[in-house]
Amino acid sequence: MVEEYKVKVENVTKEYDLFKTQSEKLRSFFSIKSQKQIPHFWSLMGISLTIKPGETMGLIGVNGSGKSTLSNIISGIIPQTTGQVDVKGDTSIVAIRAGLRNKLTGRENIRLKSLMQGMTNEQIDEMMPDIISFADIGDFVDQPVKSYSSGMRSRLGFAIAVHIDPDILIIDEALSVGDDTFYQKCVDKITDFKKQGKTIIFVSHSLKQIQMLCDRVAWINYGELKMVGPTDEVTEKYHEFVQWFKGLSKKEKKKFQAERKNIQKNFSIKKYQQEVTEEHQKVNPEDKSIPSKINKLFYGSVISEKMSLTNQILTWAVLIALIFFCLVNVSGYSIEHVLTNPQLLLNPSNTLHLP
Template identity: 80%
Template sequence: MEENYKVKVQNVTKEYDLFKTQSEKLRSFFAISKHQIPHFWSLMGISLTIQPGETLGLIGVNGSGKSTLSNIISGIIPQTTGYVDVRGDTSIVAIHAGLRNNLTGRENIRLKSLMQGLTNEEIDEMMPDIIAFADIGDFVDQPVKSYSSGMRSRLGFAIAVHINPDILIIDEALSVGDDTFYQKCVDKITEFKQEGKTIIFVSHSLKQIEMLCDKVAWINYGELKMVGETKEVTTKYREFTKWFKKLSKKEKHDFETERKNVQKNFSIQNYQKQVTEEMQKAAPQEKNVHSKVHRLFYSSVISEKMSVGNQLLTWAVLLVVIFFCLVNISGYSVGHVLNDPSLLMHPSDVLHLPDVK
């Protein structure tokens, strides 16, 4: 029987390489870097399920991976390992997400709406409503790069809610702006909830979380610390923040350093082994558990580095291009060079054409 869910995230991890220069990034992409690039695991095995019509809050201290998870669910970035199944169209509202700086607000409305599959006729019809909701006045025809963070948030939220997605993801978008617009956003979110929409709400404001969310997931330095009913999770989170605030400056620094070292030293091989052992223990008669876990981890992952086949193809194309460039400079035909490759080392001032019989 098929599970009834809107979003399912299973054993999801996200690794970031800590490049110091663009050349390091390029060498890593082509897998020709000779030294080990430091890395950091923003997520370390997140598993959760969001039901249709549910509003899930994501809480945690800065750098815990909340935005990373919301970006993976919305399809902005790929996960490093794990399974992500999103059943429906998503729209994310974040201060810096989805808006092109050099385009005007009006042009951004059209671009983002077209990307969501709307026609120009549909966009023309809802354009006045989006502009009225954003309430940014004449700035709608100015480049977004001139907007304040509050204006960006207004425009992004207005576009997202009028596109009418199945899943609305709100990432700290209510943390800026005035009280009037905040209430307008809350009213729209409440309307979406009444319509049975699925909402993922990322915020540092526990009051907002408690007012809007049915369930809460607490992500703590890349790990899923707790997921459950809103009041239960927010109570535990308040206890944690209260404990943290009582620490001395040195104790806070030591705690944060220790947690970040865990994220730097996380081993995906050890985690995969742990999941395999747990699945084998739960189903002792199950065969090929290791292969199933490997598929679960990597079958839906888009690699951010070149595969071996693509590397070989790239080098082959590069060598062919270099060869023809050298042939062109040499003054000899391809046939001449193939018969005597040493001609490449002795360019001619006279163009040698192939023999015609």
């Protein structure tokens, strides 16, 4: 029987290069090795997770564990480094700083985000009053978003997201700001979405909110999927971990966090891929194609953030050709003369020499 799901992530990782300068970032894009080794940080280290249709999945974990990274990958904001992400439907993410253009007004942001979701201007005009009423930010709707408080940004972002009627709603800490009245309005809307059978991914530090809204919970702990299961079971274990951490001394807390961060810095994708390959090989020992299948699973749907070898060669060829034609242009000689005698480039002439 084929497993039914709305969102499925398999062996997803996310690596960040810790650049210190823009030149290091540029060299990395062109795959030019710098003299200094660029340190790496793995925000996610092999996450595999399935979310069912109509399910509300909670994501919990301490700051920096990778919750927002995973939600951004699922929503398509950023690409994964390895692994497959299969999302069946349109997503809409609500986060304090996600998707709003600072220089545009609130009204202009409503139109822009709605157009990006495939809506027509007529549809947008029809629902515009409802969005503005739900956000309840008054005359600020016609002011640039850069002048908004974090609460106003969250109100507008949530109002837009729930009114464009997405298949999958991702809420990333958007209920952590704002007053009680708006909070209750959001909860009522989320509850209404649940009744409609919508799929919701809910990221929050509030265990009370998680317990009230979520069917299942995934606990991400410093880039690893620590636990996934029924809400009460996972939140209880997470609460025990938080209480244990709070009981540590200041020195012990720093040591624990440093150890976890060090694991994320030294994570080996090759070793992880080998482990996954060996696990699949044990299940199907006769299948000799397992290594190639796992390699495809890891990299088959990944968009590289660095320039490929073919593009590097093409870029250098274009650059060399551009420099050559510039030198020919200032040399005073024609291309035919220069090709016959390249030394003419070193001895430019004040007189134009035609072929």
